[in-house]
Amino acid sequence: MVFITKILFFAKSTRIPRQYVKSGFTDSLRLFVKGGAGGNGLPKFGGIGGQGGNISVVAKESITLDDVFKANRSKRIFAKDGKNSSHNFILGPPGDNINIEVPVGVTVYSDEGKKLGELNKEGDQILVAKGGYGGHPKNGFMGKKGQSYSIKLDLKLIADIGLVGFPNAGKSTLLKAISHAKPKIANYPFTTIRPNLGIIMYKDLRQISMADLPGLIEGAHNNRGMGHKFLKHVERTKLLLLVVDINGFQLGPQYDFRSCIDTIVLLNKELEMYNKDLLNKPAMIIINKMDSEGAMETFKSIEDKIKNLSEIFKDYPEEYRPEQALKFEKVLAISAKENVEDIGMVKTKLRKTLDVFAEIQEEGKQEDNSDMFKKMKDDLKERAPLLV
Ligand SMILES: Nc1nc2c(ncn2[C@@H]2O[C@H](COP(=O)(O)OP(=O)(O)OP(=O)(O)O)[C@@H](O)[C@H]2O)c(=O)[nH]1
Numbered sequence: 596m597v598f599i600t601k602i603l604f605f606a607k608s609t610r611i612p613r614q615y616v617k618s619g620f621t622d623s624l625r626l627f628v629k630g631g632a633g634g635n636g637l638p639k640f641g642g643i644g645g646q647g648g649n650i651s652v653v654a655k656e657s658i659t660l661d662d663v664f665k666a667n668r669s670k671r672i673f674a675k676d677g678k679n680s681s682h683n684f685i686l687g688p689p690g691d692n693i694n695i696e697v698p699v700g701v702t703v704y705s706d707e708g709k710k711l712g713e714l715n716k717e718g719d720q721i722l723v724a725k726g727g728y729g730g731h732p733k734n735g736f737m738g739k740k741g742q743s744y745s746i747k748l749d750l751k752l753i754a755d756i757g758l759v760g761f762p763n764a765g766k767s768t769l770l771k772a773i774s775h776a777k778p779k780i781a782n783y784p785f786t787t788i789r790p791n792l793g794i795i796m797y798k799d800l801r802q803i804s805m806a807d808l809p810g811l812i813e814g815a816h817n818n819r820g821m822g823h824k825f826l827k828h829v830e831r832t833k834l835l836l837l838v839v840d841i842n843g844f845q846l847g848p849q850y851d852f853r854s855c856i857d858t859i860v861l862l863n864k865e866l867e868m869y870n871k872d873l874l875n876k877p878a879m880i881i882i883n884k885m886d887s888e889g890a891m892e893t894f895k896s897i898e899d900k901i902k903n904l905s906e907i908f909k910d911y912p913e914e915y916r917p918e919q920a921l922k923f924e925k926v927l928a929i930s931a932k933e934n935v936e937d938i939g940m941v942k943t944k945l946r947k948t949l950d951v952f953a954e955i956q957e958e959g960k961q962e963d964n965s966d967m968f969k970k971m972k973d974d975l976k977e978r979a980p981l982l983v
Pocket residue numbers: 760761762763764765766767768769779780781782783784785786787788808809810883884885886887929930931932933
């Protein structure tokens with residue numbers, strides 16, 4: 596009986612990561628869509644033509660943009676025309692509507708870049724091309740053409756936590772240790788070339804999703820490296836989790852060495868250059884590879900600086916200097932690879948932080964960031980320990 600309960604429990608708690616992060620990763624797709632034309636009316640009998648079919652996009656879980664492409668290789672989608680009014684059908688039958696199933700998380704843009712809408716949960720629907728009206732007395736019984744547009748489907752992952760960092764900092768190692776994801780890990784930069792999604796599971800069945808994104812590099816906002824292309828995926832995460840290597844980072848022998856604190860300032864700058872609003876998101880930072888020699892001394896020497904980042908901006912040349920500093924709710928020094936206890940601690944802190952922010956949001960009390968952080972700290976102190 597206990598065994599069966601365990602199996603059922605486990606089955607229930609295993610949420611399968613959305614397919615779109617498992618296979619080939621396409622995160623935007625352009626389609627031409629055309630609503631059906633309206634059928635002609637029949638003046639002799641006052642008959643009205645059928646309306647042309649509409650085209651909508653509908654959000655569906657467990658589907659990828661690749662699937663959408665495979666189902667529509669021509670990338671041209673036409674709805675059926677409405678039928679003409681006839682002796683047999685005075686009211687011409689309408690053309691069938693088409694619903695294009697797309698992944699949850701897609702934003703639809705017109706060709707001119709106008710946002711037509713977001714599909715954030717299963718079943719959300721946006722009409723993208725209206726069918727033409729059927730012919731009737733007021734339009735001379737002539738059916739109208741359907742709307743035709745090019746639309747862009749732009750996928751942004753919806754994860755609770757987004758990992759941000761330079762290459763090789765240990766993001767994938769953390770994701771693997773903390774969740775059931777199996778990202779590729781190697782001791783060279785840019786091992787991660789597409790987002791990976793992991794689900795962090797807690798004993799009480801709570802689940803939190805975490806997305807690991809390809810590493811950013813200096814100048815990412817100018818399209819250096821691949822990080823920028825993927826930064827859009829942190830826009831919808833509830834919490835930014837920066838991961839930096841206590842030993843710093845050097846892209847290659849021909850590049851400057853960046854110390855740990857340099858990498859934090861540079862990440863701050865890259866996020867700001869991409870989208871200033873990201874700096875107002877709740878954020879935590881992990882200083883990783885604390886098992887390295889001399890790591891604790893380095894950490895002690897920079898801990899205060901990390902907590903008051905804006906005070907050291909003046910030490911950086913103007914092109915690297917952010918205007919606004921990231922505020923970290925927590926600064927956690929860990930070894931993602933070597934210390935299992937650290938992983939447990941990160942798990943607990945992430946959950947607490949997300950919970951507190953969710954509460955604050957619900958109460959609608961976040962007038963400004965500083966108040967928000969004060970409240971978070973008070974709340975965190977009051978909480979009882981959680982099951983991890
Ligand atoms: N000593 C030590 N090495 C670590 C630790 N965490 C990760 N590493 C190593 O650092 C290297 C890079 O780790 P990854 O997890 O692939 O780093 P990443 O940030 O995902 O890298 P990209 O895919 O390039 O963005 C690997 O060789 C890891 O084994 C740690 O806590 N201590």
